[in-house]
Amino acid sequence: DTEVTQTPKHLVMGMTNKKSLKCEQHMGHRAMYWYKQKAKKPPELMFVYSYEKLSINESVPSRFSPECPNSSLLNLHLHALQPEDSALYLCASSQVSGQGYEQYFGPGTRLTVT
Amino acid sequence: AQSVTQLGSHVSVSEGALVLLRCNYSSSVPPYLFWYVQYPNQGLQLLLKYTSAATLVKGINGFEAEFKKSETSFHLTKPSAHMSDAAEYFCAVSLRVGAQKLVFGQGTRLTIIP
Numbered sequence: 001d002t003e004v005t006q007t008p009k010h011l012v013m014g015m016t017n018k019k020s021l022k023c024e025q026h027m028g029h030r031a032m033y034w035y036k037q038k039a040k041k042p043p044e045l046m047f048v049y050s051y052e053k054l055s056i057n058e059s060v061p062s063r064f065s066p067e068c069p070n071s072s073l074l075n076l077h078l079h080a081l082q083p084e085d086s087a088l089y090l091c092a093s094s095q096v097s098g099q100g101y102e103q104y105f106g107p108g109t110r111l112t113v114t
Numbered sequence: 115a116q117s118v119t120q121l122g123s124h125v126s127v128s129e130g131a132l133v134l135l136r137c138n139y140s141s142s143v144p145p146y147l148f149w150y151v152q153y154p155n156q157g158l159q160l161l162l163k164y165t166s167a168a169t170l171v172k173g174i175n176g177f178e179a180e181f182k183k184s185e186t187s188f189h190l191t192k193p194s195a196h197m198s199d200a201a202e203y204f205c206a207v208s209l210r211v212g213a214q215k216l217v218f219g220q221g222t223r224l225t226i227i228p
Contacts, residue, residue, distance in 0.1 A: 004157075006157075040221075041220075041221075042204055042218035042219065042220055042221050043158070043204075043216075043218055045215060045216065048215070056215060090157055090158070092158075098208075100146040100163065100165040100208070102148060102160045102163050103160075103216060104160070105150075105157035105158040105159070106157050107156055107157045108156070108157050110155075
């Protein structure tokens with residue numbers, strides 16, 4: 001099973017709402033990632049978790065709050081977002097961080113902030 | 115810092131013709147290199163990767179890529195294009211040392227002409 005699942009597929013939220021994105025993998029991977037992808041652009045790395053610990057934060061605004069409750073789950077908590085945060089949010093996982101291991105991507109959550 | 119450049123944001127080929135998507139990297143040491151494909155409204159799928167075992171790398175769906183250190187290139191090819199190959203293609207690079215931070219090229223949209 002090389003599947004990364006993400007829920008929900010689509011999310012519309014107001015600027016004062018609090019919502020969460022969920023990502024799950026059952027491949028035994030110990031590294032998990034959040035990316036943001038705007039239309040017609042490549043994915044941009046937001047966060048990296050390695051062995052359930054945050055190892056990279058790409059200077060992401062604090063209105064995005066990641067959480068890794070266990071080795072299979074990754075959440076992204078959203079609060080007080082701006083319309084420019086509307087994008088496709090992709091989760092990925094890899095066996096470990098580094099050493100050339102490929103990342104497996106989920107289908108993404110399409111987020112619209114109104 | 116490593117970076118990757120994809121020449122041509124749009125490439126059109128006829129069905130049955132050769133597909134050639136260009137990727138050049140910039141890194142002080144040969145990095146790990148990846149090609150991903152993204153179909154509309156989907157996540158990214160790994161086509162192939164280079165980790166130094168062999169310079170000619172074969173991937174899924176009939177794609178292959180050749181690593182050329184002297185040219186700092188990792189071009190993607192497929193001998194005969196199919197309609198189903200129409201998608202966005204991303205070349206990506208990561209360092210050999212440290213956390214696996216994938217840096218993506220800007221992407222190339224491949225259109226197949228019937």
